[in-house]
Amino acid sequence: MTIRTRFAPSPTGYLHVGGARTALFSWLYARKHGGTFILRIEDTDLERSTAESVDAILQGMTWLGLEYDEGPFFQTHRFPRYKEVIRQMLKEGQAYHCYCSKERLEQLRAEQMARKEKPRYDGKCRHGVSNPPTDASPVVRFKNPLDGVVVVEDLVRGRVIFQNSELDDLIIARGDGSPTYNFTVVVDDMDMKITHVIRGDDHLNNTPRQMNMLKALNYAPPVYAHVPMILGPDGARLSKRHGAVSVMQYRDDGYLPEALLNYLARLGWSHGDQEVFSIDEMIKLFDVTNVHSSAAAFNPEKLMWLNQHYIKSSDPRHVAHHLSHHLGKLGIDPATGPDPVEVVTAQRERAKTLAEMAQNSLFFYRDFEQYEAKDAAAHLKPEAGKPLTELRARLAALPQWEAAAIHAAVAGVAEAEGLKLGKIAQPLRVAVAGRAVSPPIDVTLTLLGREKTLERLDAALEHIRKQAVTA
Secondary structure, eight states: OOOEEOOOOOSOOOOOOHHHHHHHHHHHHHHHOOOHEEEEEOOOOTTTTTTHHHHHHHHHHHTTTTTOOOEEEGGGHHHHHHHHHHHHHHHSSSOOOOOOOHHHHHHHHHHHHTTOOOOOOOTTTTTTOSSSSTOOOOOEOOOOOSSSSSEHHHHHHTEEEEEEGGOOOOOEEOTSOOHHHHHHHHHHHHHHOOOOOEEEGGGGGGGGHHHHHHHHOOOOEEEEEOOOOOOOSSEEEEEBSOOOBBBHHHHTTTOOOHHHHHHHHHHSSTTTTTTOHHHHHHHHHGGGGGGGGGOOEEEEHHHHHHHHHHHHHOHHHHHHHHHHOOOOOOOTTTGSSOOOOHHHHHHHEEEEEHHHHHTTTTHHSOOOOOOOOOHHHHHHOGGGGHHHHHHHHHHTSSSOHHHHHHHHHHHHHHHHTTTTTTHHHHHHHHHSSSSSOOOHHHHHHHHHHHHHHHHHHHHHHHHHHHEEEEE
């Protein structure tokens, strides 16, 4: 049997981290077993579904690298198929027209709740209506079995049993003929030959209804795995108030996709005490039966730690690809300065996010307007003027602009002036970077280039002269 899984989001908003984790688990399961991963857009909610949300979902999947083998399939493109199946079910007595008015159903519900009964349709139209109103637009209901049980052998939650007597006759087509969610899911899973459904446990109560419809259509239900919800650090359901919950917001905040994937994989699933997994390791080791049945709490600090790990350990070319996006957001064309790969190599030990790295690397690409006040006051003092002047001359005379020669020039001035290396390096760092924090000074100057270094040294010396005059 070829494993076929699907991710089926509704395009009513962005791709959130809960959906991304479901997509990841479905993708990993298909990849592990050499199966097929399908993307299906469940857009039958015409009032809330938007093209912008579809784009957000597709962008999120692309950024995460969760490539799909088939799709995206849109439910709105499959309405003729749904109508065909409804006609078949009506013909075979598996469904029926219901003419009950909204007022009758509301009264029925109120009476049942008053008796402390579970609200459910009473089957008034189940066996036909003798004189149906000619001006009515009836809904279509599925004729659910009246007795027996539905057993869900869930890969995460274990065996879950539902009594058919607790399930009412679900509406599968509205009065205007449009199909309902639970029905379209059934037809899609059947037509797409889905073998395993991995989804959030908020869908668990839909499962017995969907299984009964699949059995009525003579189709063996897929295997189900209902994963628990994600909670915020405070134990409440993860929401916007906890910070970024959109996948693309994490990109904009400077996270690498593999860091988020690694974190989401570990959010409810584990393999021993291992914390860091490559994509290949996730595929090899992932087993949906090892997903915990209890809710997992989102830990932003843990995600940040993973992101920093991936920034440090990933191929600098890969990190630079993503860094370029953040430089662009700051109005920087990476082609106008040092190679972003070299910037990543220089900066990766001191950045937790790519947004932070981009901000800290601005001085490589754009002149700064002013020095950090505290750093300038501490290091661009009158006594720094003489060694910086001597250093400028030595740097201008270097036959080759490379790190070793630059380091030798800085060390030579320090020795000649009887100063510790830091007494030269820090004023130089403030002069060229605008602040007292940068990569090693020889690396910083190498990336900045001779012309820009000398220009900024001249500006710093002028700053020192002005400070001396006003002192």
